[in-house]
Amino acid sequence: MKNTLSLILLIILCNCSKSDLIVTEENSNISKVAIFKIDYTTNNFEGVTEKNIIESQYFNINSSLQSSNGDFGFIQLYSEQYNDLLFDATTNWFGTGEVIYPSELSIAAVSNSNNPLPLPALNNFVKLLDDVSSYYPNIISYTDIWNSINNLSITQEYRENNPLGKIFILLYKPSISIGAPTEWKWFIFLSNQ
Numbered sequence: 001m002k003n004t005l006s007l008i009l010l011i012i013l014c015n016c017s018k019s020d021l022i023v024t025e026e027n028s029n030i031s032k033v034a035i036f037k038i039d040y041t042t043n044n045f046e047g048v049t050e051k052n053i054i055e056s057q058y059f060n061i062n063s064s065l066q067s068s069n070g071d072f073g074f075i076q077l078y079s080e081q082y083n084d085l086l087f088d089a090t091t092n093w094f095g096t097g098e099v100i101y102p103s104e105l106s107i108a109a110v111s112n113s114n115n116p117l118p119l120p121a122l123n124n125f126v127k128l129l130d131d132v133s134s135y136y137p138n139i140i141s142y143t144d145i146w147n148s149i150n151n152l153s154i155t156q157e158y159r160e161n162n163p164l165g166k167i168f169i170l171l172y173k174p175s176i177s178i179g180a181p182t183e184w185k186w187f188i189f190l191s192n193q
Contacts, residue, residue: 033079035086046185054079061126062083063076074088092176096175113152168189172184
């Protein structure tokens, strides 16, 4: 019986080509995600990075939040379809956690546009980790947050390519306790497809 199962498995594997087993550019859709960082208290734009991801349908984000009963926790965000890491950060109860990914955000390489984009409909915004383990203010000024990136050429490019795409928003607080809002950051995720 063991030999029969092994033989069947070997036949199946031999009949599969390498392209059936590995996702490549030819059999997938490569898209990009722009990740913006914005200061919570001032709404100042602090940088952006782009990440290539594999998506074959619509873009969505899965989240994994673990705040342990101890002093340390983490937040991880992944693209839904192929689990591409989009955000990874630590949290600390009495100290300050840190953003591990994205590790480098750029301001210098970003150009401004003369025509700022209007605020998208509020139902386009999706709050990530919006549950009892996280804290979002009762009133979020989406206008102020959007105005920090609406005149950037990268924002305009992504919204032109994907005008109906969701705008994912994360409020990252490096301290698990109430902490200092001056350390909090907004992270905005836009997909170009």
